Amino acid sequence: MQLFLSITSIIITLNTFFAIITVFREKRDIAATWAWLVVLIFLPVVGFVFYLFVGNKLSRKKIFDIKAQESIxxxxxxxxxxxxxxxxEDLLSSKQASENAKEMASLFLESDESILTKGNxxxxxxxxxxxxxxxxxxxxxxxxxxxxxxxxxxxxxxxxxxxxxxxxxxxxxxxxxxxxxxxxxxxxxxxxxxxxxxxxxxxxxxxxxxxxxxxxxxxxxxxxxxxxxxxxxxxxxxxxxxxxxxxxxxxxxxxxxxxxxxxxxxxxxxxxxxxxxxxxxxxxxxxxxxxxxxxxxxKQGKTNMQIVSSGPDSEIQQIKKGYIKMISMAKESIFIQTPYFVPDDSLLETLEIAVMSGIDVKIMIPNKPDHPFIYRATTYYAAEMIAAGAEVYIYDNGFLHAKTIVIDGEICSIGTANFDVRSFKLNFEVNAFIYDPEVAKQQRDIFYNDIEKSYLLTQEMLDNQSKWLKFKQVFSRLFSPIL
The missing domain is CATH 3.30.870.10 (Endonuclease Chain A)
Incomplete structure (x- = not known):
């Protein structure tokens, strides 16, 4: 027994040592660092195999290969x-775009070298x-x-x-x-x-x-x-x-x-x-x-827009910054549709500030998971937003996979990026940011139409959830930085 305890102690010590070395050898944000430490320390061997496939960052050479293409x-x-x-006339004339749109356009020009196109x-x-x-x-x-x-x-x-x-x-x-x-x-x-x-x-x-x-x-x-x-x-x-x-x-x-x-x-x-x-x-x-x-x-139409890309080849997280900018500029309403709602702290706090400032924040998520673990984290953060005062709707006419956000019926974004950490940091994504009130209002009308096929998630419904379901939501949330 003494020998077994000694071997176990050595394994735990070595596992902890290598876990710390493995996680800290690459630059990460604090949340992701702690999440990986939990995985590596509490899942010896298995955690390292998981990290080998999921935790490794792109090599410097591969990042260079991707960035080298950007001038074409x-x-x-x-x-x-x-x-x-x-x-x-100016691309963003006063007839179509507010100062908000001009600020958005400047943000993406600086962060992503995204040109602004008109007449789409x-x-x-x-x-x-x-x-x-x-x-x-x-x-x-x-x-x-x-x-x-x-x-x-x-x-x-x-x-x-x-x-x-x-x-x-x-x-x-x-x-x-x-x-x-x-x-x-x-x-x-x-x-x-x-x-x-x-x-x-x-x-x-x-x-x-x-x-x-x-x-x-x-x-x-x-x-x-x-x-x-x-x-x-x-x-x-x-x-x-x-x-x-x-x-x-x-x-x-x-x-x-x-x-x-x-x-x-x-x-x-x-x-x-x-x-x-x-x-x-x-x-x-x-x-x-x-x-x-x-x-x-x-000229084909009258829509001004920018195409914005983001991915792990850049630390800027251009699309996430665009979402934060949109949310912080909203004066009346913020409507979000996403299959995965797993925001990081910066996005969550920006949304909570908007709600507390009297902005009408509505979020729509699916009624069923295609990835159960991520869905449990989604419902956890949905509950956080309800507690802050937002309205969360559960789409009940099938599966909602749309990735859209519209503010004030003025500016909207449509693309491939979900409202989660993976889309902002790990996936290669592309979104269109659209500065056309007619398109934004059309997107807002689509949201209202979807409300007719949804139900409002209430605090009472959350309170009546089983303890096991609540545990799964909290547990999933712990790993949200690496989902």
């Missing part, structure tokens, strides 16, 4: 845009079938190129329809390039894109590995959903490629998401984003600036 197309785009707008036309989609009918039709009309990124691409009915359209265009000599995330699209067979590639197209997995079980970078995912057609039409938002996004999975029911089609010069930053991601993904087929990738487009 942007210098030419900025210079051409300056010439085009030389005799035009936007079409919003909240139904998967409508989005894919529009997308597939536009792909069949492509004349020069189709560039596509999806976190999830499945081999099912809608996946094969999209693939067939890509194959058709590749056979016609159109440049077809596809990036799919290695983890999100892990169900794909290795030969799924074989015919497309035989026709001249190319498909690459982001941060993939020939040995997927030992892929040590799977914690850093390309969560973006981007399609660019001829540099003139762009799609981005929450929908991935799979039948579940058409509401055909009984587990989720109707899939309620928000996506948009963009026509205008805001497509060009999406194009640049694709080129960066492509060149960071492939090793033997690098893309360079081409005028056909960046055709300057005449």
């Amino acid at each position: 197309g942007m210098y030419e785009l900025v210079q051409a845009q300056k010439e085009m707008l030389a005799d035009d 036309k936007i079409q919003l989609f909240t139904d998967g079938a409508e989005k894919y009918e529009s997308l597939i039709a536009d792909m069949y009309n492509a004349k020069h190129h189709i560039h596509l990124i999806y976190y999830i691409f499945k081999d099912d009915k809608i996946g094969r329809r999209v693939l067939t359209a890509l194959e058709d265009r590749a056979a016609a000599g159109i440049e077809v390039l596809v990036i799919y995330d290695a983890l999100g699209s892990r169900s794909l067979k290795f030969n799924f894109f074989k015919k497309l590639e035989s026709l001249g197209g190319c498909a690459e997995s982001f941060f993939g590995s020939s040995h997927s079980l030992i892929n040590l970078r799977f914690n850093y995912r390309n969560h973006r959903k981007i399609v660019i057609i001829d540099g003139k039409i762009g799609y981005t938002g929450g929908f991935n490629v799979g039948d579940e996004y058409l509401g055909e999975y009984k587990k989720f029911g109707y899939w309620r998401d928000t996506h948009m089609k963009i026509e205008g010069n805001a497509v060009l930053p999406l194009q640049s984003r694709f080129l960066m991601d492509w060149n960071a993904t492939v090793t033997n087929y690098k893309l360079e600036y081409q005028e056909n990738y960046f055709p300057l487009i005449k």
